[in-house]
Amino acid sequence: xxxxxxxxxxxxxxxxxxxxxxxxxxxxxxxxxxxxxxxxxxxxxxxxxxxxxxxxxxxxxxxxxxxxxxxxxxxxxxxxxxxxxxxxxxxxxxxxxxxxxxxxxxxxxxxxxxxxxxxxxxxxxxxxxxxxxxxxxxxxxxxxxxxxxxxxxxxxxxxxxxxxxxxxxxxxxxxxxxxxxxxxxxxxxxxxxxxxxxxxxxxxxxxxxxxxxxxxxxxxxxxxxxxxxxxxxxxxxxxxxxxxxxxxxxxxxxxxxxxxxxxxxxx
Amino acid sequence: xxxxxxxxxxxxxxxxxxxxxxxxxxxxxxxxxxxxxxxxxxxxxxxxxxxxxxxxxxxxxxxxxxxxxxxxxxxxxxxxxxxxxxxxxxxxxxxxxxxxxxxxxxxxxxxxxxxxxxxxxxxxxxxxxxxxxxxxxxxxxxxxxxxxxxxxxxxxxxxxxxxxxxxxxxxxxx
Numbered sequence: 001x002x003x004x005x006x007x008x009x010x011x012x013x014x015x016x017x018x019x020x021x022x023x024x025x026x027x028x029x030x031x032x033x034x035x036x037x038x039x040x041x042x043x044x045x046x047x048x049x050x051x052x053x054x055x056x057x058x059x060x061x062x063x064x065x066x067x068x069x070x071x072x073x074x075x076x077x078x079x080x081x082x083x084x085x086x087x088x089x090x091x092x093x094x095x096x097x098x099x100x101x102x103x104x105x106x107x108x109x110x111x112x113x114x115x116x117x118x119x120x121x122x123x124x125x126x127x128x129x130x131x132x133x134x135x136x137x138x139x140x141x142x143x144x145x146x147x148x149x150x151x152x153x154x155x156x157x158x159x160x161x162x163x164x165x166x167x168x169x170x171x172x173x174x175x176x177x178x179x180x181x182x183x184x185x186x187x188x189x190x191x192x193x194x195x196x197x198x199x200x201x202x203x204x205x206x207x208x209x210x211x212x213x214x215x216x217x218x219x220x221x222x223x224x225x226x227x228x229x230x231x232x233x234x235x236x237x238x239x240x241x242x243x244x245x246x247x248x249x250x251x252x253x254x255x256x257x258x259x260x261x262x263x264x265x266x267x
Numbered sequence: 268x269x270x271x272x273x274x275x276x277x278x279x280x281x282x283x284x285x286x287x288x289x290x291x292x293x294x295x296x297x298x299x300x301x302x303x304x305x306x307x308x309x310x311x312x313x314x315x316x317x318x319x320x321x322x323x324x325x326x327x328x329x330x331x332x333x334x335x336x337x338x339x340x341x342x343x344x345x346x347x348x349x350x351x352x353x354x355x356x357x358x359x360x361x362x363x364x365x366x367x368x369x370x371x372x373x374x375x376x377x378x379x380x381x382x383x384x385x386x387x388x389x390x391x392x393x394x395x396x397x398x399x400x401x402x403x404x405x406x407x408x409x410x411x412x413x414x415x416x417x418x419x420x421x422x423x424x425x426x427x428x429x430x431x432x433x434x435x436x437x438x439x440x441x
Contacts, residue, residue, distance in 0.1 A: 019431065019432070019434075022436065023434060024434075108306060108308045108311075109307070109308055111305065111313055112313070114426050114434065136273070136305070138428065164275045213430075214431065216431055222430050223430065224430055256318060257317075259315045260356075261356075
């Protein structure tokens with residue numbers, strides 16, 4: 001392989017390629033967001049992956065699923081397979097552990113990761129991933145988009161970074177008991193959410209940018225938490241006002257006492 | 268048997284800061300760090316380091332033949348940490364710093380002295396993993412006495428989950 005391949009990203013640091021190749025990264029959900037994420041990670045030279053998706057390609061995915069073709073919808077190709085093809089097409093030596101299941105059915109490989117990128121649909125799923133990341137010491141990056149209203153529709157989205165020892169999604173004000181309860185009350189009646197490719201691309205790119213910064217710290221920002229708000233109608237990504245106004249400095253929801261496997265304590 | 272370690276960036280900085288401090292007579296400092304045993308795929312293990320136990324200056328013994336020697340009170344404190352961590356399978360790891368760059372390796376003194384502590388730790392916390400962690404300026408390595416094991420297993424990697432993320436791997440495994 002030519003040494004020129006990564007010359008354009010050498011500004012990330014002298015040892016950046018080594019750091020990136022040693023990082024084990026998980027992508028949970030390989031649909032509209034996750035397919036973008038995996039593609040970019042493979043271009044950058046991430047080598048170690050743990051990926052989860054139990055879905056297959058359907059015709060309704062083709063408006064946004066990167067790498068999917070008409071043939072995949074006819075063949076009902078597993079999204080996991082598409083992601084592996086993308087990775088191995090760029091990184092032949094990659095170590096990919098893929099699971100056609102929910103991550104909860106194969107949680108152990110996730111624990112080996114240093115970064116988890118969650119591309120999941122519900123608040124509950126986000127909360128569960130964040131809890132796992134806190135228990136087993138992993139940075140968690142969450143992406144999601146939604147479309148609200150009709151006149152005109154408003155595209156919104158978020159990219160959140162939650163790291164062990166820093167603010168969690170509850171501290172930031174993103175996850176609240178109300179949003180979780182409202183979602184639980186809608187269970188089974190949520191319907192298909194609107195999804196388009198370009199917001200997913202923006203959110204995935206922002207998430208990958210955070211991941212690369214975590215690995216290389218090329219910005220020297222030492223950033224360990226973030227809530228970035230995407231406003232699709234304005235084509236902007238800005239720091240969340242909610243987070244800025246909270247002025248929280250420490251997380252009361254997770255502590256080192258909660259690391260590792262949950263244990264039963266006799267009373 | 269694959270064993271991986273993880274610790275937060277904050278804990279890593281706390282350990283390094285403490286061990287880099289000069290001592291009045293000891294040539295180096297040592298410490299203990301608690302770690303919880305979890306499972307990975309197959310027989311692989313994950314050890315999550317939770318908190319650091321700095322050793323007070325007065326618990327060092329002036330012995331010019333070794334870099335640092337600690338007294339029985341320091342060992343007793345480590346035993347207490349193991350005792351109180353039994354319900355969470357939290358063991359204890361002797362940690363010290365070698366002042367060089369690159370992958371650290373135990374000195375003959377390390378191999379002679381540190382393993383002597385393990386049977387005591389295993390007696391108090393038989394379900395936990397115990398061992399020793401060696402740090403250098405930019406690397407780390409660990410040896411683990413798993414429950415019921417009389418000999419150590421070399422850890423495959425130590426990940427520091429901070430910014431930047433650091434993944435210290437044994438060069439021989441790369």
